[in-house]
Amino acid sequence: MTDFFSEGMPVGVLTAQPLDRVLDYTAPEGGCWRGAFVEVPLGPRKVLGVVWGDAQGGYDRAKLRAINRVLDVAPMRDEMRDFLIRAADYTITPMSAMLRLATRAPGLGDGVSMRKVYRLGQGAPDRQTDARKRVLEVLESYGGLSFTLGELAEQAGVSASVVKGLVKQGVVSEEDAPRDLPYPRLDPAMPGKPLTEDQAAAAAQLRADMASGAFGATLLKGVTGSGKTEVYLEAVAECLAQGRQALVLLPEIALTAEFLTRVEARFGAKPAEWHSGVTMTERRRCWRMVGQGGAQLVVGARSALFLPFQDLGLIVVDEEHDTSYKQEDGALYNARDMAVLRASFASAQVVLASATPSLESWANAEAGKYKRLDLTARFGAAVLPEMRAIDMRAEDLPGSRWISPSLQAAVRARIAVGEQSLLFLNRRGYAPVTICRACGHQVGCDHCDARMVEHRFQKRLVCHQCGETKPIPEACPSCKVEGKLAPVGPGVERLAEEVAEVFPEARLAVLSSDLFGSARALKEQIELIAQGGADIIIGTQLVAKGHNFPHLTLVGVIDADLGLQGSDLRAAERTFQLMRQVAGRAGRAEKPGLALLQTFQPEHPVIRAILSGDEEGFWRAEADERRVAGVPPYGRMAGIVLSSPDLQAVFDLGTEMARRDGPLRRVGAQVFGPAPAPIARIRGRHRVRLLVKADKGVPLQAALRDWAGQFRLPANLRLQIDIDPQSFY
Ligand code: ADP
Numbered sequence: 001m002t003d004f005f006s007e008g009m010p011v012g013v014l015t016a017q018p019l020d021r022v023l024d025y026t027a028p029e030g031g032c033w034r035g036a037f038v039e040v041p042l043g044p045r046k047v048l049g050v051v052w053g054d055a056q057g058g059y060d061r062a063k064l065r066a067i068n069r070v071l072d073v074a075p076m077r078d079e080m081r082d083f084l085i086r087a088a089d090y091t092i093t094p095m096s097a098m099l100r101l102a103t104r105a106p107g108l109g110d111g112v113s114m115r116k117v118y119r120l121g122q123g124a125p126d127r128q129t130d131a132r133k134r135v136l137e138v139l140e141s142y143g144g145l146s147f148t149l150g151e152l153a154e155q156a157g158v159s160a161s162v163v164k165g166l167v168k169q170g171v172v173s174e175e176d177a178p179r180d181l182p183y184p185r186l187d188p189a190m191p192g193k194p195l196t197e198d199q200a201a202a203a204a205q206l207r208a209d210m211a212s213g214a215f216g217a218t219l220l221k222g223v224t225g226s227g228k229t230e231v232y233l234e235a236v237a238e239c240l241a242q243g244r245q246a247l248v249l250l251p252e253i254a255l256t257a258e259f260l261t262r263v264e265a266r267f268g269a270k271p272a273e274w275h276s277g278v279t280m281t282e283r284r285r286c287w288r289m290v291g292q293g294g295a296q297l298v299v300g301a302r303s304a305l306f307l308p309f310q311d312l313g314l315i316v317v318d319e320e321h322d323t324s325y326k327q328e329d330g331a332l333y334n335a336r337d338m339a340v341l342r343a344s345f346a347s348a349q350v351v352l353a354s355a356t357p358s359l360e361s362w363a364n365a366e367a368g369k370y371k372r373l374d375l376t377a378r379f380g381a382a383v384l385p386e387m388r389a390i391d392m393r394a395e396d397l398p399g400s401r402w403i404s405p406s407l408q409a410a411v412r413a414r415i416a417v418g419e420q421s422l423l424f425l426n427r428r429g430y431a432p433v434t435i436c437r438a439c440g441h442q443v444g445c446d447h448c449d450a451r452m453v454e455h456r457f458q459k460r461l462v463c464h465q466c467g468e469t470k471p472i473p474e475a476c477p478s479c480k481v482e483g484k485l486a487p488v489g490p491g492v493e494r495l496a497e498e499v500a501e502v503f504p505e506a507r508l509a510v511l512s513s514d515l516f517g518s519a520r521a522l523k524e525q526i527e528l529i530a531q532g533g534a535d536i537i538i539g540t541q542l543v544a545k546g547h548n549f550p551h552l553t554l555v556g557v558i559d560a561d562l563g564l565q566g567s568d569l570r571a572a573e574r575t576f577q578l579m580r581q582v583a584g585r586a587g588r589a590e591k592p593g594l595a596l597l598q599t600f601q602p603e604h605p606v607i608r609a610i611l612s613g614d615e616e617g618f619w620r621a622e623a624d625e626r627r628v629a630g631v632p633p634y635g636r637m638a639g640i641v642l643s644s645p646d647l648q649a650v651f652d653l654g655t656e657m658a659r660r661d662g663p664l665r666r667v668g669a670q671v672f673g674p675a676p677a678p679i680a681r682i683r684g685r686h687r688v689r690l691l692v693k694a695d696k697g698v699p700l701q702a703a704l705r706d707w708a709g710q711f712r713l714p715a716n717l718r719l720q721i722d723i724d725p726q727s728f729y
Pocket residue numbers: 193194195196199222223224225226227228229230231379548
């Protein structure tokens with residue numbers, strides 16, 4: 001394979017356009033290297049591409065168009081290219097979609113953009129004013145640092161014209177500087193917190209693995225508050241000390257603020273950030289700097305895995321069991337698995353951190369593929385909360401109430417001593433169902449097969465599938481009788497109402513993702529709670545994700561049975577993880593915690609495993625069941641969803657696919673279905689699903705490609721393949 005293409009040579013370019021092939025161009029003036037990011041003409045447009053390799057040929061060479069120009073960004077490295085190819089292969093995603101993921105920053109084609117910065121100039125102003133003095137003081141106190149106009153004016157508390165006046169006299173100098181500045185240096189030599197014996201042993205192991213310079217994966221398991229973050233920051237320190245880059249993935253943007261502060265305390269400066277809450281300018285800066293080595297540490301969401309790291313040495317996947325690591329991103333991938341893949345190409349270490357690992361990671365550690373490190377004790381005096389069930393069959397509670405007398409008493413006892421209680425309910429909105437008391441009609445979404453959820457806060461009904469909202473109707477849409485629509489079942493908003501009635505004196509905080517317009521508002525609410533600004537917290541699964549609430553000593557789980565009802569393969573695992581995570585919120589500081597689970601089935605094996613705290617026992621039992629059933633992680637699975645506005649079309653194709661299953665049968669795989677998907681309609685598209693099961697070690701992707709390739713898709717019909725499906729929606 002050629003690596004350099006001189007001017008005029010034909011060359012294959014991969015673009016991020018939804019075309020299923022590499023396009024041929026001729027190399028531009030000065031030639032181009034394989035891996036270079038380029039701008040190419042495509043029809044009337046100019047699009048981004050990457051020089052992929054030899055031209056495909058088969059065209060009249062004279063008609064080839066030339067690459068417009070090579071972009072001023074670091075070229076794609078072979079390691080990244082190989083990773084993208086393998087990831088595309090594994091997830092059955094077109095390469096163009098992978099490239100889109102890998103170039104998700106605006107203006108990569110722009111030249112290096114400049115902006116004006118201000119620093120201390122020469123001499124003294126002709127006339128000294130208070131405002132001018134403050135500007136000079138700010139510049140002096142920060143030494144040689146430069147500011148943007150806005151930053152300087154704000155720091156000094158003056159208007160921009162004051163600064164401009166000083167520029168005219170040369171007292172403040174105005175210069176052009178590149179907008180995409182490198183991130184401040186992190187200092188890995190700064191001392192960390194003194195570690196406990198457990199923590200130190202785990203950290204030493206991670207440091208040694210890091211120093212090996214080879215690929216390896218470690219499951220870092222430790223109860224919430226055991227200091228996993230402190231420990232993996234030691235691995236980050238080792239990585240940075242070697243001059244390599246590190247990436248920390250977090251499942252939730254709301255967690256980044258606390259993490260940034262901890263990084264700053266540990267390494268003296270904040271790392272680069274990559275997630276949906278970051279401005280477009282910052283995204284471009286991050287992308288470029290990661291590629292040039294101007295960012296040592298990135299903290300980000302799953303798509304940060306596709307950043308063009310120069311020398312990636314470590315990936316930490318925090319809360320590795322979290323379901324948000326698998327979501328549609330233009331490609332359907334599990335960030336945890338992709339992190340391991342990326343690390344293997346980069347000779348990097350992966351640390352998967354969790355209090356409640358996924359069964360996949362647990363099994364990989366059992367099989368010896370991953371190392372496993374356990375932190376058993378909580379840091380300091382904090383101990384794991386005691387866990388007890390509240391048997392709801394024995395509680396005296398009216399039908400429209402959800403806080404049992406036993407739970408009420410426990411909450412009251414905490415309020416009396418100034419401690420916090422968390423009431424956990426994994427249901428957003430006011431009530432999950434709105435029913436007509438006259439005819440029994442349940443208000444559903446017009447576009448989906450889902451019931452509408454009442455959100456009193458917004459005064460609307462909301463579809464949690466497609467986001468469609470409508471006003472709460474006066475009359476029943478079915479029987480037209482007025483005033484008979486009633487909410488059924490609890491949501492966090494309704495629970496808040498009950499709390500306000502039962503505990504009128506208590507200060508209440510509700511933590512539900514949809515109550516916050518911005519990440520900042522959510523962050524403020526979380527800080528307020530951490531500082532003790534609430535007596536009772538009502539939360540959805542948002543609270544399960546690693547926040548530190550030192551005053552929290554009681555967790556009440558309103559409906560511990562909720563997750564057990566799903567037909568989902570992972571229902572038990574999810575419930576187990578969620579309950580343990582939530583319970584882990586209590587008693588993080590010096591005071592012991594208590595977790596109370598309201599349940600109608602206290603004998604259920606999952607509830608019993610949660611209560612007894614026998615984690616290994618739970619996993620072994622769960623692993624045995626899955627091994628017998630031949631399902632992940634002991635067998636392979638793929639979900640196929642066909643969707644179209646045309647119901648007949650999806651069923652016809654589904655039936656056809658089930659019948660012509662030769663390529664699957666050849667590898668011993670079985671296909672089940674077609675069946676209406678659990679949510680049979682989303683946004684007006686009918687959904688049918690097929691499920692493919694195979695033994696472990698079978699080349700399933702190749703078989704799936706051959707199989708799906710046999711069929712011609714009618715217009716408007718979408719076929720989506722989900723490898724290792726996490727849930728069956
Ligand atoms: P995890 O990530 O396992 O939930 P953290 O690393 O967040 O645990 O630790 C929980 C709390 O205990 C944090 O506030 C952390 O700063 C503190 N902590 C943990 N280990 C130590 C230590 N060795 N010295 C001082 N504080 C610690």
